[in-house]
Amino acid sequence: MAIIIDEKTTVLVQGITGRTGEFATRLMVEYGTKVVAGVTPGRGGEQVWGVPVYNTVKEAIEEHGPMDMSATFVPAPLVKNAALEALDAGIKTLVMPVERVPLHDILEIIARAKEKNARVIGPGTLGIISPGKALCGWIGGAKEVAEEAFKPGHVGVISRSGGQTSTVSWTICREGLGISTAVHTGTEVVVGTTAAEYLELFEKDPETDLVVMFGEIGGVMESEAAEVIKEGRFTKPLVVYIAGRSLPSGIRFSHASAFIQRGRDTAESKERLLKEAGAYVVNSPLELALTSAKILKR
Amino acid sequence: MVRLYEYQGKNLLKSVGIPVPEGDIVTTPYEAVKVAEKIGKPVVIKAQILTTGRFKAGGIKFANTPLEAEGVARELLGKEIKGLKVEKLLAEEKLNVEKEFFLSIIVNDSYKVKGPTILFSTEGGVDVEEVMEKHPEKISSVNVNYLHGFQPSDAQKLVLKLIESPNVVASISDIARKLYDVFTKNDASTVEVNPLVLTRDGRIIAADCRITIDDNSTFRHPEFKVELPRDMARPPTELEKIAWKVEEEDYRGTCYFVQLNPNIHEVEKGGYIAFHGIGGGASMLAADALMRRGLKLATYADTSGNPAASKVYRAIKILLSIPGLEGYCLAGAVLANQEQWYHAYALVKALREEARLRPGFPALILIAGNKERETHRIIREGLKDVPLRWELYGRDNIYNMDFLADRMITLIKDYKRKQETSPPKEYEGKQGPLGEHLSFTSQTGKVTISLARCIAPKCGFACIKADRWYGRACLKIEGGKPALTGSPEQLKRLCNECLACEVECELYGGKAITIELPLHGLDEFRRKYRVPV
Secondary structure (H helix, E strand, O other): OOOOOOOOOEEEEEOOOOHHHHHHHHHHHHHOOEEEEEEOOOOOOOEEOOEEEEOOHHHHHHHHOOOOEEEEOOOHHHHHHHHHHHHHOOOOEEEOOOOOOOHHHHHHHHHHHHHOOOEEEOOOOOEEEEOOOEEEEOOOOOHHHHHHHOOEEEEEEEEOOHHHHHHHHHHHHHOOOOEEEEEEOOOOOOOOOOHHHHHHHHHHOOOOOEEEEEEEOOOOHHHHHHHHHHOOOOOOOEEEEEEOOOOOOOEOOOOOOOOOOOOOOOHHHHHHHHHHHOOEEEOOHHHHHHHHHHHHHO | OEEOOHHHHHHHHHHOOOOOOOEEEEOOHHHHHHHHHHHOOOEEEEEOOOOOOOOOOOOEEEEOOHHHHHHHHHHHOOOEEOOEEOOOEEEEEOOOEEEEEEEEEEEEOOOOOOEEEEEEEOOOOOOHHHHHHHOHHHEEEEEOOOOOOOOHHHHHHHHHOOOOOHHHHHHHHHHHHHHHHHHHHOOEEEEEEEEEEEEOOOOEEEOOOEEEEOHHHHHHOHHHOOOOOOOEOOOOOHHHHHHHHHHHHOOOOEEEEEEOOOOHHHHHOOOEEEEEEOOHHHHHHHHHHHHHOOOEEOEEEEEEOOOOHHHHHHHHHHHOOOOOEEEEEEEOOOOEOOOOHHHHHHHHHHHHHHHHHOOOOEEEEEOOEOOHHHHHHHHHHHHOOOOOEEEEEOHHHOOOHHHHHHHHHHHHHHHHHOOOOOOOOOOOOOOOOOOOEEEEEOOOOEEEEEOOOOOOOOOOOHHHHHHHHHOOOOEEEEOOEEEEOOOHHHHHHHOOOOOHHHHHHHHHOOOOEEEEOOOOOHHHHHHHOOOOO
16 A cells, blocks of 8 residues: 555656756656656756657646646746646645755745645655555666665664665665655655654555654654654554654754754654654664564564 | 844844834944933843843843943943844844733644644743743743635634733734744744833833844845854854855755854864764764763764765865864764765865874774765775775664764774874875866866876776766777876766776876866865964
8 A cells, every 4th residue: 555656657757858857757667667658848858768748737637637646856946836837737745856945935835735635745855665566756766776775574764864764765675675755855844744644644555554753853753753653643663763862952953944043943852752652662774673673483 | 043132133023013122233332322311211132142141141231321331231242141242233222111022933843734834922031932931821832724814803812822811912913913024024933032022101012022033034035134044043163164164055965063162272183083974863873872882072073965076075174174173073873864975075186185184083984875886995905005094884883873973983093193294205196297287167166187187098998997986977098198088078967976087097197187177265264273275
């Protein structure tokens, strides 16, 4: 089953003729994702890696029928328009890999998605992958890395870091386990789908036995994961590592969201809440894989 | 998040009709007198620095007369408060406070909200976090649907929960709605008025304000003249400004650079290493592990998102410009998606240069991911004759940070025990006159090939092979020597600044290629702090 994406998911690529759009399209097509069409205004009629290009989302849908998912590979200042176009055309899942999207644009996109009952992944996500089935975004970077880092299996992965999505998954697979779905939540201060929501989806997925989370300082994502467990909406084992424990507050570290502001978003407070809820909190990223292996092979 | 000064924020409040105290910005004691005279009442004089707790730190003072105002201004201007130099003061009428409130707008990242939340409290003038903990009943909040905006009825509901007087409710809810306009019009990430004052004569006035602008939106707001749009609670250091220039002038990938200890004089005394990560998560987890093992990090840098080798090279040069360093650590604790050979060439070029200036210096390198084997080959070959204490690790040690920290500590100990004074004889830099040469300008630098020093074909055309593999075919063979494949304009666009041709020529050829990648202000910085140039 996996969550959100599988081999049947149809994908549209917005900004398909751009440098990154083209790169990601190649990766997705090679991996086996059903990339049905692409959009770049003014470039309709072209092809990218065998995928037909249209001028608008509407045109693409008229030609190919409704699509499940759109990946928006357009420059940050233009992301809002692309996202709203996809939502208005009825696409229910947006994967938004672009970083540095203006905050108020994100707020508008998320509000519109809510109204349309659609899901937004990111912005600033490397993407999502259900190993052996499909990937959306540019997770893995190259087909051979994607295949090596993500083997099919029963561990769900939620990561606040793009690179660590692959790295954590790779260490999990090295322990003889596999991944049901791995997702990078995104780099921005507010993202369309948070850990709490992914956990609820993993709870319903019969293929997922356990979830691993690579957390970070800043924000409420990990604390809310604890809340979801406490409320009984996630009952499978959750293994969590939180990066940035020793880093000082008042400086943003790499990701816009990795910024301790108010004292409640420190590693310590998140770890405390998660432990209280019954999650397995580990002290190093390597233990994510080791602890998962111990739990699942028990 | 770019923080605005109080006076900038108050100007924004004024522009939407939120009452602020009468007053003006002053930069000299004389101006303070003029403003105090114009106000004609006791004034408060507030240092314009980006920090909280200004009152306790002595940055806010009162003056009953213009003469006193002059004295206060003289005292505050130029003073250092919490490490920040006071250059501007805000002189305002002193308010007769009846009651203090708190009003703010934040972006709520909770999965239940993912939108703006407006907070109001009758306990103003203190830290709102404290109020939340001790008196949650004295705070009310409303979540706003971004598509619909902040409705009058919601604003009233927000205030009515805590206040009865209809006049006060009407005024504050009106101010709250105007504050929301400030939030949306300026792409703010937070706006906070604390305290919002009810004066004894019944006016409601924003006595202080803190506004932060989203740093991804600064391109829409040239009016704020943002120097360095990066989240930071203190002003940028000299090196951070140099690093930001690199980021600004080269869109390929990212180069984050912050000084974890901004106090150069303290770092200079020793005991620190330069920390350089690849990717956000990797950098954070590695910095964590190293610090836990007792290492002191002078910096936190992160080069990722597939940056050009030239950008990574610049990052390393900036990192190694910090005085008193005892080691360098590249912690790529990530199975990177990007092809890592650009990091390899950057590392080799930078470390070959630095090795001449600081022989024996420890360098611990962890790099893994896409094209890892090739990447390691480049580093191993490139550093084999270099007098540094370097060690290289790959994917097998990707999460083995404790071990790597221990290796770093061992290398540092050894370095401190017997510091070499000069590089060994066989290791020398480029020599001989430039003579007849080719050159072209790349996107951010200049490539020069000395035909006088070139030993081709004896080297097997190392530069051309490197260019074919890692570059974009800027070079070709002509008459047994390297030649350029296009016009300067074409080459400027073509060259991807992979640095491979220079490094390979240095290793196998006549050390005939030089790629200059200027870093404005870096040499001056190094001279100032006695770091070899």
